[in-house]
Amino acid sequence: MSRIPRTSVDPELTHKLSRRAMLGVAAGATAAGILAAAAPAASAAGPASSAADPVTRGKGHGRAVLPPGRLGIQLYSLRDKVATLGFDTVFAELRKYGYDEVEFAGYTQGSAGAITLPELRNLTRDHGLRAIGSHVGYYSSDPNAYTFAQNLTRVLDDAQALGLPHIGTASGPWRYGSTVDGWKRCAEEFNRYGAEAKKRGMKFYQHNHAEEFSFATDRPDVRLYDVLLAETDPELVHLELDIYWAYVAQFRFSRRVDGTPAPFDPLDYVLRQPHRYPLFHVKDGEHDDSVRDGYRMSDVGDGDIDYQRFISAVSRTRHGRHAHHWQAEHDNPVESFAFARKSSAHLHSLREKDC
Template sequence: MSRKNTPVDPELDRKLSRRGMLGVAAGASVAALLGTAAPATAAVPTAAVPTAAALGKGRGTPVLPPGRLGVQLYSLRDKVSSLGFAKVFAELRRYGYDEVEYAGYTQGSVGAITLAQLRQLTRDHGLRGIGSHVNYYDDNNPGAYSFAQNLDKVLDDAQALGLKHIGTASGPWRYGATVDGWKRCAEDFNHYGAEARKRGMKFYQHNHAEEFSFATDKPKVRLYDILLAETDPDLVFLEMDIYWAYAAQFRFGKRIDGTPAPFDPLRYVLKQPDRYPLFHVKDGEHDETARDGYRMVDVGDGDIDYKRFISAVSKTRGGRRDHHWQVEHDNPVESFAFARKSSAHLHSLREKDC
């Protein structure tokens, strides 16, 4: 990668590189493998898993909209690579999931799978493919599987999977961290959004913490605000990663000169709820000694108030119909246990009936 293709934060760069490994893997026959597979891991015993019918019972109105719970499959990449999509999907459905967000279309040592087969497997297990993460660009590789290098192929594959959303977890750093650099990225995103719209899909961008930092040439201007202002709201949508937005509160709540610049991630959504069809639900335990102000944990084990967040978004116009909640953990200790616990926690969140 060239230096200009590197996110501001080196640790984030490594994280995006791992995610990019999955996104680049898609191809015409989708026969490429992810590499050395992780050792096969036994599924969580059935007795330890709450059934879909049992989830959501209790007093009060459920906060989580019915049929809108998904999981970003990057969190289960070890299981996909060693067990395959079919076994992973079977577990997810037992845990009460409705949707999946892809992070690549291959299944490691299990063998090749076509897009048609992947789409059918998803449906056969009662799940919906809601979106997919693909790299924004790789300027060192003209043939890369990315929006910038291979837009038609990316959209062809998303259409073959029947996706309503197709997006990127890459930050808008292609042209640097200046105001004009982000305006140029916004032009790219508007183009991708227009092409996706022609196929009945929505293009979206997923944030990390650094999107909420400040422009290098105008240190009072928050970069995320440029992205919102310069992209067409009818063409470019956002997937808010709530954990990273809260980490950004901690890291970028002050400008470079030290003056306060607080913000509330929820307020961004409530101002433009139609621009946020997708959310990443990952949790963190507050720790001011950590770089991000949080240590990532399984959903329900941390301090982020998801009852408040999901409830507020769900009360916006069309909120219970138009928003989708994808749980995620970048590196869970045990990925099936993470998925099971996260579903159980989110289904348990309820508001008192009046």
């Protein structure tokens, strides 16, 4: 497992990096060392029971890799069903497939008719699901847009009405460009959103795509994601790692602009500070060197990303097996219900190798 390479950063950034201890648990600590020192947390609910879980019965011999009660789905993957069949039908199907949680990507249901936030909250609960988070835009040129920058109070009011423990954005910190100072300005705004969310008992989070791992245009030795981590308060700004896009970034941004190597393993980021990553997007892809991203997106279980290794490693950190939430996602599935069903079956079937 490769370590995140050190980059030459300005003194202010280095000071904040050291002060907040965001990019490393200790000098020289490797991900393997973190794993070796971390004992698996005992589950309050106990190991998943194969008798109680028909999806996993008879598959594998060890403890389930996926912590019980922690499988969710990003509803963006099912936006076609939500817009035509409505949340009620979609939630019924998801519960049937073994999902525990949902992450919203909007609160309307198209031709299925109007629905209020209290109705949506009750509907989620009535189907035995937990609403774990929601994606909202970061900013817009429209002063009345429904974004954090334009309508922070309304965004938080709605999240609170739905009982969400997390509220975040899938927008990257590009508002002021791709320079170190531009990302510092965005980090200041993210800190403010996080502070306001915390006052209401929620956690603010940012969901990555591949480009967050690219390099600053004014400092080609500095990875922008490192700026985001160093400049945001770990108590106020959390991360939702989209694992697929992080592996795409590993393929695309393994070298700096000058061609010097800059390899990284997405898992290392999480193992260095697991408390900052309450949420994950479990999205799969087939490796293909002939395409720009290095992967072609696929249903979970049909690709090459080793989720058995990834989820197991995160679950073994000192932060605990039940501290994280795993949301299945596909940006454009061929058939969204089939994707949801297949992804749940695959993730529930994974078993730890060493038990």
